[in-house]
Amino acid sequence: MKRNSYKKYLRTHKLPHIWCPGCGHGIILGAALRAMDELELDPYKTVAVTAIGCSARTNAIMNCNTIQTTHGRSLTFASGIKMARPDLTVLLFVGDGDGAAIGGNHLIHAARRNVDLTTILLNNSIYGMTGGQYSPLTPYQKTASTSPYGNLEQDFDVCKLADAAGASYVARGIAHDPRHLSRLIRGGIEHKGFSFIEGISQCPTYYGRRNKFSSPLEIMRWVKERSVRVKPETYNFSQDMDGAIPVGLLSHRNLPEFTDEYRKLVEQLQKGDNA
Amino acid sequence: MNSGCNMQFLQGNEACALGAIEAGVRFFGGYPITPATEIAEVMARELPKLGGVFVQFEDEIASIGAVIGASVAGTKAMTATSGPGFSLKQENLGYAIHVQIPCVVVNVMRGGPSTGLPTLPSQSDVMQARWGTHGDHPIIALAPYSVRECFDLTVRAVNLSERFRIPVIVLSDAIIGHVREKVVLPKREELTLVERKKPTVDPEDYKPFEDDGTGIPPMANLGEDYLFHITSNNYDDEGFPATNDHDIAGRRIKSLYNKIERYRDEIDDVDLFMVEDAEIIIVAYGSTARSARRAVMMAREEGIKAGLFRLKTIWPFPYDHLKAAAESANHLLLAEMNMSQLDSEVRSATHDLETKLHGLHQSNGMLITPYQIYDSLKGLV
Numbered sequence: 201m202k203r204n205s206y207k208k209y210l211r212t213h214k215l216p217h218i219w220c221p222g223c224g225h226g227i228i229l230g231a232a233l234r235a236m237d238e239l240e241l242d243p244y245k246t247v248a249v250t251a252i253g254c255s256a257r258t259n260a261i262m263n264c265n266t267i268q269t270t271h272g273r274s275l276t277f278a279s280g281i282k283m284a285r286p287d288l289t290v291l292l293f294v295g296d297g298d299g300a301a302i303g304g305n306h307l308i309h310a311a312r313r314n315v316d317l318t319t320i321l322l323n324n325s326i327y328g329m330t331g332g333q334y335s336p337l338t339p340y341q342k343t344a345s346t347s348p349y350g351n352l353e354q355d356f357d358v359c360k361l362a363d364a365a366g367a368s369y370v371a372r373g374i375a376h377d378p379r380h381l382s383r384l385i386r387g388g389i390e391h392k393g394f395s396f397i398e399g400i401s402q403c404p405t406y407y408g409r410r411n412k413f414s415s416p417l418e419i420m421r422w423v424k425e426r427s428v429r430v431k432p433e434t435y436n437f438s439q440d441m442d443g444a445i446p447v448g449l450l451s452h453r454n455l456p457e458f459t460d461e462y463r464k465l466v467e468q469l470q471k472g473d474n475a
Numbered sequence: 476m477n478s479g480c481n482m483q484f485l486q487g488n489e490a491c492a493l494g495a496i497e498a499g500v501r502f503f504g505g506y507p508i509t510p511a512t513e514i515a516e517v518m519a520r521e522l523p524k525l526g527g528v529f530v531q532f533e534d535e536i537a538s539i540g541a542v543i544g545a546s547v548a549g550t551k552a553m554t555a556t557s558g559p560g561f562s563l564k565q566e567n568l569g570y571a572i573h574v575q576i577p578c579v580v581v582n583v584m585r586g587g588p589s590t591g592l593p594t595l596p597s598q599s600d601v602m603q604a605r606w607g608t609h610g611d612h613p614i615i616a617l618a619p620y621s622v623r624e625c626f627d628l629t630v631r632a633v634n635l636s637e638r639f640r641i642p643v644i645v646l647s648d649a650i651i652g653h654v655r656e657k658v659v660l661p662k663r664e665e666l667t668l669v670e671r672k673k674p675t676v677d678p679e680d681y682k683p684f685e686d687d688g689t690g691i692p693p694m695a696n697l698g699e700d701y702l703f704h705i706t707s708n709n710y711d712d713e714g715f716p717a718t719n720d721h722d723i724a725g726r727r728i729k730s731l732y733n734k735i736e737r738y739r740d741e742i743d744d745v746d747l748f749m750v751e752d753a754e755i756i757i758v759a760y761g762s763t764a765r766s767a768r769r770a771v772m773m774a775r776e777e778g779i780k781a782g783l784f785r786l787k788t789i790w791p792f793p794y795d796h797l798k799a800a801a802e803s804a805n806h807l808l809l810a811e812m813n814m815s816q817l818d819s820e821v822r823s824a825t826h827d828l829e830t831k832l833h834g835l836h837q838s839n840g841m842l843i844t845p846y847q848i849y850d851s852l853k854g855l856v
Binding site: 214243244245247249252259260263264265266267268269270273275276277278279280281283284285287288305306309462465466469470 | 501502504523524526528530532533534536537538539540541542543544545546547548549550552566567570697698699700702703704705706707708715716
């Protein structure tokens with residue numbers, strides 16, 4: 201692979217991006233672009249769908265078909281696209297508030313339906329675009345502008361949620377290790393079914409500043425030090441990790457994919473008509 | 476479909492579904508809700524036979540989101556609902572208006588607010604159809620008054636949405652949706668179908684929202700020869716966010732309005748019944764217009780010169796048509812199953828006429844009967 205050949209998937213004339221210095225979202229987008237490049241995805245046959253928030257700023261700078269939708273609803277739009285045109289590769293970039301709060305219902309049902317979509321959840325533990333409010337993925341007791349005395353709520357293990365809902369490919373990577381994350385995303389795109397990849401990002405501007413992280417790197421190191429590589433053969437979602445963050449391909453199974461099942465139904469009905 | 480006799484005994488909701496299929500709808504995002512569910516049931520049964528897609532989604536929001544996605548992917552798409560579901564769809568409805576994506580939303584109106592009267596008719600979503608989603612925007616809404624019209628106006632809704640790149644609402648109600656009538660539906664070859672206008676420029680020159688002189692930008696589908704971006708933010712002609720440019724923002728909103736205003740002659744649709752010499756004209760639509768028509772005939776038998784101005788297109792409101800019809804009348808009687816939602820529109824249309832406006836409004840889940848309207852007419856003589 202040529203160095204930087206992934207840049208053909210960038211609308212370079214739309215750069216620079218608008219993320220804050222030190223934000224991890226660009227690293228995760230880079231990991232996704234490298235995966236697209238390795239798979240040689242045709243930009244004309246690829247659709248990147250986002251919704252609202254910092255995560256939604258990924259696709260305007262991507263060189264493929266790109267649709268930014270309403271808050272939390274990207275999976276519904278993407279489902280319609282994939283069901284109408286199963287030949288298209290559909291990627292989603294969602295945020296932790298976007299994907300796990302307002303869009304949480306769509307996440308579990310898209311996973312259950314097992315539509316062939318690859319969803320990358322950029323988890324920076326905060327609502328960044330609106331100035332740092334707590335999300336369902338803000339850890340317990342961490343501070344945000346709407347949890348000034350510390351977050352009283354328990355956070356989701358969003359990978360466990362996706363797995364329990366029926367996602368047939370579930371992985372977690374971190375911005376500290378973009379090559380590994382890129383492999384996980386590539387695996388998700390190759391997988392036929394609903395793929396869910398959590399990419400742990402960092403928000404130095406709101407999450408870091410309020411929680412006494414002195415630099416973006418310090419958040420990345422904090423995540424890295426707690427991350428433990430696991431394998432799907434040995435990992436199970438209910439094992440006690442003692443505060444560690446399981447990273448890698450967490451689960452992978454072959455389940456009937458929705459658009460395949462639908463195509464078979466259409467063929468069966470149309471054959472019946474002709475008989 | 477049976478050959479020979481084409482007479483069918485159909486429900487309004489069934490006719491609506493069949494109209495959508497004949498108009499080329501091949502994607503339906505559904506969610507169960509009374510009194511609209513039969514539309515989803517017909518689509519679930521028929522669409523896969525035609526290679527189309529029916530999916531029942533997890534909620535009303537998802538069903539319209541998927542409809543918009545399918546439409547961007549090049550498929551004519553529709554969803555159907557009633558009051559509470561229509562409320563839930565409003566944000567994505569606004570998205571489709573904003574980014575100019577064709578789709579059809581059927582609202583079989585029932586009594587509200589909230590869960591209200593789930594099995595009973597109402598016309599109280601007329602203003603929600605106009606202004607339910609936030610922000611300045613145009614909309615097209617059609618109101619069928621018979622089973623046959625459920626078919627015809629759904630075909631028309633699909634055509635208008637493709638023609639003008641705008642969601643079109645079919646405002647049916649629990650009576651029109653559930654009533655069964657004998658109908659002969661038109662044959663496929665008798666229908667005129669409209670397909671969205673596609674770009675013809677070189678892919679490098681394609682600007683998805685650039686006016687080509689018609690006010691309606693050509694629309695590329697996903698997966699074809701053009702790459703494009705769509706954003707829910709205010710956008711420039713290339714489709715990219717322009718959230719700090721007042722000129723672009725103002726032009727965008729005006730262009731959304733203008734593409735509808737400019738083609739009012741294609742969109743406006745009213746049915747005039749005995750209005751030429753009428754001294755009293757009833758203004759009505761949907762199931763109320765059925766009663767109104769009967770009341771006009773009863774009144775005429777008594778020598779009362781009554782007529783009916785029936786709205787088939789409610790939005791945009793046909794101000795000019797109403798003014799022209801009302802000019803020689805002494806009285807207008809607006810009859811609606813709501814607390815007078817169209818009153819200000821009728822007043823606005825007729826404000827410089829001598830014609831007096833009266834209202835017959837009922838919001839209790841009961842159809843306004845011909846006798847109620849007839850009595851109101853007699854009271855005006």
